[in-house]
Ligand SMILES: CC(=O)N[C@H]1[C@@H](OP(=O)(O)OP(=O)(O)OC[C@H]2O[C@@H](n3ccc(=O)[nH]c3=O)[C@H](O)[C@@H]2O)O[C@H](CO)[C@@H](O)[C@@H]1O
């Protein structure tokens with residue numbers, strides 16, 4: 001199995017191109033189920049999760065072409081198999097996003113329950129409750145959610161509803177937004193998630209002919225239409241990939257231009273990095289991250305957007321391991337997202353955690369070690385620690401990284417890191 005070998009201690013310098021956002025592309029691909037297309041997605045990243053979503057849609061009966069050279073995905077055709085099998089759903093939880101589109105367009109879906117994952121239990125009750133409010137009836141059998149929605153007689157299956165989320169959920173907002181686009185009448189999503197990926201999905205649905213108001217706010221109002229059509233949509237840049245490479249510049253005391261990255265998507269992360277003594281400047285081509293002086297510790301609490309992203313928590317913790325003073329990191333989104341702590345500790349970090357909070361006491365140097373992690377962002381936090389550590393770090397289980405970071409070793413070695421896949 002592939003591993004990543006890093007010899008740390010080199011300040012990075014140069015430019016890194018930021019790809020299209022994984023977490024925008026996955027729901028956008030699911031939206032392809034809502035019409036015969038073609039839906040053309042530009043700036044598509046080449047990631048394991050994209051291949052998984054492609055396999056899922058293909059087994060549903062759709063045609064999905066991924067032109068990697070042109071960074072383009074073209075989705076067309078109509079689903080003729082309404083089942084999302086366990087083998088694919090367990091690989092990637094975002095598979096559950098086919099539920100809303102399948103129900104809205106065909107009145108039926110059978111989707112495996114995803115189960116828990118390394119970072120938490122991650123139930124899908126909010127997705128189910130919302131779709132039930134829109135008229136779907138759910139049955140649980142053999143680990144599958146089997147949902148049916150009777151035809152309304154007006155060319156729709158689902159009916160618009162006012163859905164008040166008791167808790168902010170990115171996936172539930174996306175699933176219901178897609179379902180509402182083809183439902184009869186008006187749907188109101190209250191306490192909706194406001195992540196940039198949701199705005200991107202809404203923009204794409206509008207290009208396909210959907211009627212949506214309130215984009216960028218926590219109240220989305222969708223006027224259902226009978227049919228959606230073809231569209232071409234450019235995927236937004238990956239703010240988490242950008243934030244991760246910003247940490248790479250900061251932890252090595254270097255300077256990187258993150259081509260295509262946008263300040264507007266990274267607000268809380270940028271504010272915190274500045275608090276730590278890192279310079280962040282918006283330039284025409286992207287964001288420039290520079291660290292000249294020492295790193296100072298800072299406290300963060302993860303929150304739904306526009307708060308500090310949970311998907312940046314592990315990377316920021318790696319940075320705080322070598323910052324001056326103590327930093328308190330509180331994870332409020334997922335109940336088990338400190339799996340990187342024991343591995344960072346093996347590299348010499350001083351971290352203690354209890355429940356939702358961790359205290360990191362900065363040390364002058366980390367030391368390289370063989371490490372492994374159980375999820376995507378935890379794995380990349382070990383790469384970051386390895387870039388700053390003395391000696392050699394081997395990161396095992398690279399398949400986690402390949403879910404969300406395209407060519408990470410090539411992007412980092414091009415800016416001066418001693419990193420290779422072995
Ligand atoms: C593919 C994708 O875009 N993944 C992102 C998405 O995941 P995902 O959409 O799964 O995350 P959610 O926003 O839904 O989860 C937020 C919280 O709500 C809980 N919850 C969620 C749904 C539900 O029905 N019931 C429930 O209790 C979850 O367990 C979690 O504690 O948003 C997360 C939070 O920003 C990110 O970390 C993930 O990278």
Ligand SMILES: C=C(OP(=O)(O)O)C(=O)O
Nearest residue numbers: 023093094311376377404
């Ligand atoms: C948690 C993540 O993804 P997923 O929701 O697909 O597990 C992530 O991108 O960090």
